Amino acid sequence: xxxxxxxxxxxxxxxxxxxxxxxxxxxxxxxxxxxxxxxxxxxxxxxxxxxxxxxxxxxxxxxxxxxxxxxxxxxxxxxxxxxxxxxxxxxxxxxxxxxxxxxxxxxxxxxxxxxxxxxxxxxxxxxxxxxxxxxxxxxxxxxxxxxxxxxxxxxxxxxxxxxxxxxxx
Amino acid sequence: xxxxxxxxxxxxxxxxxxxxxxxxxxxxxxxxxxxxxxxxxxxxxxxxxxxxxxxxxxxxxxxxxxxxxxxxxxxxxxxxxxxxxxxxxxxxxxxxxxxxxxxxxxxxxxxxxxxxxxxxxxxxxxxxxxxxxxxxxxxxxxxxxxxxxxxxxxxxxxxxxxxxxxxxxxxxxxxxxxxxxxxxxxxxxxxxxxxxxxxxxxxxxxxxxxxxxxxxxxxxxxxxxxxxxxxxxxxxxxxxxxxxxxxxxxxxxxxxxxxxxxxxxxxxxxxxxxxxxxxxxxxxxxxxxxxxxxxxxxxxxxxxxxxxxxxxxxxxxxxxxxxxxxxxxxxxxxxxxxx
Numbered sequence: 001x002x003x004x005x006x007x008x009x010x011x012x013x014x015x016x017x018x019x020x021x022x023x024x025x026x027x028x029x030x031x032x033x034x035x036x037x038x039x040x041x042x043x044x045x046x047x048x049x050x051x052x053x054x055x056x057x058x059x060x061x062x063x064x065x066x067x068x069x070x071x072x073x074x075x076x077x078x079x080x081x082x083x084x085x086x087x088x089x090x091x092x093x094x095x096x097x098x099x100x101x102x103x104x105x106x107x108x109x110x111x112x113x114x115x116x117x118x119x120x121x122x123x124x125x126x127x128x129x130x131x132x133x134x135x136x137x138x139x140x141x142x143x144x145x146x147x148x149x150x151x152x153x154x155x156x157x158x159x160x161x162x163x164x165x166x167x168x169x
Numbered sequence: 170x171x172x173x174x175x176x177x178x179x180x181x182x183x184x185x186x187x188x189x190x191x192x193x194x195x196x197x198x199x200x201x202x203x204x205x206x207x208x209x210x211x212x213x214x215x216x217x218x219x220x221x222x223x224x225x226x227x228x229x230x231x232x233x234x235x236x237x238x239x240x241x242x243x244x245x246x247x248x249x250x251x252x253x254x255x256x257x258x259x260x261x262x263x264x265x266x267x268x269x270x271x272x273x274x275x276x277x278x279x280x281x282x283x284x285x286x287x288x289x290x291x292x293x294x295x296x297x298x299x300x301x302x303x304x305x306x307x308x309x310x311x312x313x314x315x316x317x318x319x320x321x322x323x324x325x326x327x328x329x330x331x332x333x334x335x336x337x338x339x340x341x342x343x344x345x346x347x348x349x350x351x352x353x354x355x356x357x358x359x360x361x362x363x364x365x366x367x368x369x370x371x372x373x374x375x376x377x378x379x380x381x382x383x384x385x386x387x388x389x390x391x392x393x394x395x396x397x398x399x400x401x402x403x404x405x406x407x408x409x410x411x412x413x414x415x416x417x418x419x420x421x422x423x424x425x426x427x428x429x430x431x432x433x434x435x436x437x438x439x440x441x442x443x444x445x446x447x448x449x450x451x452x453x454x455x456x457x458x459x460x461x462x463x464x465x466x467x468x469x470x471x472x473x474x475x476x477x478x479x480x481x482x483x484x485x486x487x488x489x490x491x492x493x494x495x496x497x498x499x500x501x502x503x504x505x506x507x508x
Contacts, residue, residue, distance in 0.1 A: 003175065032312065036250075039305065046298075056351075059294035063338075067301025068331065071308075075327045078312055078320060129291065129351060 011051045018044035035073050042066040054127035185286050189266060197422045198228035204466050211470035238411040243314055246408065250313035255413045258306025258420035262427065265299040268292040269430045270354050272440045272451035284451060285354065292353035293341055296431060297334075300386060304330040306420060307388075307405050314408035322404030325477065329392065332484035333385035339492035340378040343499040344368055344435055353431075357439035364443035369436040374495040376436050378488055380464075383428045385484070388421060390469040392480065429461030430454075437461075 021040035028034045042065045050058035136145050172180065202217065202225065209216025218224035242251055272284030289295050304327055311323020345351060347368075348359040360366045369376040385392035401407070406417045433439060433454055440454040475483070 036305075036309070043302070055289060055291045056294070059291045059298045062298035063294065063301055067298060067334070071301070071304060071327050071331050074305075074308055074312075075324065075331075078308070078324055078327075081320075 007051055011048060014044045014047040014051070017041075018048065031077055032074070035070060035077055038073075039066050039070050042070065056129045056132060057127055181282060182286065189286060190263070193263070193266060193423060193426060196426055197419055198232070200422050200426070200462065201231065201418075202228050203462075204469075207463070207466045208470050211467075232415070235411055235415045240411040240413060241408070243316065243408050245315040247313040247315065250309050251408075252413075254306050254310035254313055255409070255416035255420070257309060258303065259416050259423070261299055261303040261306060262420040262423035265296055265303075265427045266423070266430070268295050268353060269427065270357065270434060270439065271430070271454050273449055288352065288354055291351045293345060293351050293356070293435075296353075296427075297338055297341070300337075300424075300427075301330070301334055303420075303424060306417075310409065310417065311405035314405075316408055318401045318403075318407050319405050322401050322407070326388070326405060329385060329388075329480065329484075332481060333382045333392075333488070336378055336484060336488035336492050337382035337386055339489065339496060340375045340382060341435070342492075342496050343372055343375045346496075346499060346503050347372070353434055357434050357441070360438040361441045361449070362445050364438075367436065367438040367443065372436075372495070372499065374491060375499075378492045378495070379432065379436060381483075381488060383432060384465065384468060385480075387424045387428050387465075389425065389465050391472040391475050393474060425462065425465055426458070429458045429465070432461050433457035 018041045021037045021044065025034045025037035025041065028037060043062060046058045046061040046066070049055075049061055135141055205227070206216040206218075206224070216224065217227040220226040220230045242248060267286045268289045270283075270285035270288070274281050274283055276282070307326045307330075308323045311319040311321075311326065314320075344356050348356040350356065356368075360368055360371075365371065406414060409417055437457045437460075438453075439457075440449045440451055442449065442453050
């Protein structure tokens, strides 16, 4: 068995794992299970990035999403001790049928777009740390990148200000 | 019998994995004994000294005991996650070791062999990613047991890891800047030569931040809030018994060994001796790693546990600003040297 074949098999295994876990996340009524399923999706995506030849993006994917954001999610879920979601009273058969109809429509649309576009194989792409840094800090995206970081800083300050609003009314 | 190049490659990698795995397992069982003995001497006790000469067979006895104990799963526990949590903790602990180098390149029959399982281009980031996944084992264990003590242990652990991971990551930034690479091997080689090339001396503030943050990351005293036995019984592993308990312990020790190995590599020059004439050797690396392990035990015998609010305060208001300030200084120095 050649290395390329082995990598192709791993690619499809992790791709399927990511999709399956994403479905579990949406379908699951226990929010903690959903969070864990989302972590599985993120880690599988990271493996896919790694197999596509970009260990840098793969590591960042885990550090930022699985390592930081999801820990906060779980922290809040556990702190509030969120129980299994109960079904809303109005959630009847009619809604389900409508939802299935729209879902089928969406799948059909995405399928038709995919068939029409026939995505070509992506060419070689250098996503090493050096290349990503060049793009972000030297040439194309410097302004956008800095603006985004200021936006995040502003929202951070805003969140703190809202949370700290005068405790004694 | 002749092997194709691919098969040879796989065979060598498998051999390296097996050797490292065996070394880690024996170091883990050795550490449980050494920790108890050293702590005992620090407290004017004898420690375990009955099983075999000097009590050296104590880990074996402990293993046999744990193996034959009953495995209890609490009735209210979430069975799936309760069983999965120790496995997850151990797997993430072992995964991190894959990128830790323990020597230069050796030649066997003219074939160069790297003393490292995988020389990843983004080694430091990988290490960081895996260690951030390690917290899920603890959180899952705390939540799944359905017990208030374990839940609080898990909560504390997630908050603590999250806070100190930031400081840990920031302490690595300057090393990456100076070495100009994410590869752990490059960072080690940037410290070759005289002893003052070591990052522990050249980048003292980063080293101080690393020491504190690494102790917090591996949940050791004075940062063992997740399992503070005086308040939380045993924290996140209160409900675990038998081999599952042993697995959680193993994960903790393996994490400590990894942290020591990383510290020895990134800050103490790895397999370089510190004098230009002396040849580099894995022996120096092992010595430095053992020194780190001793440091962790020493700390446990010396420093009392933090209070929880002190811990958060220290992490966010002391460690992170210090690390940030040092990044600015180091960046300025790097630019100045380039100019």
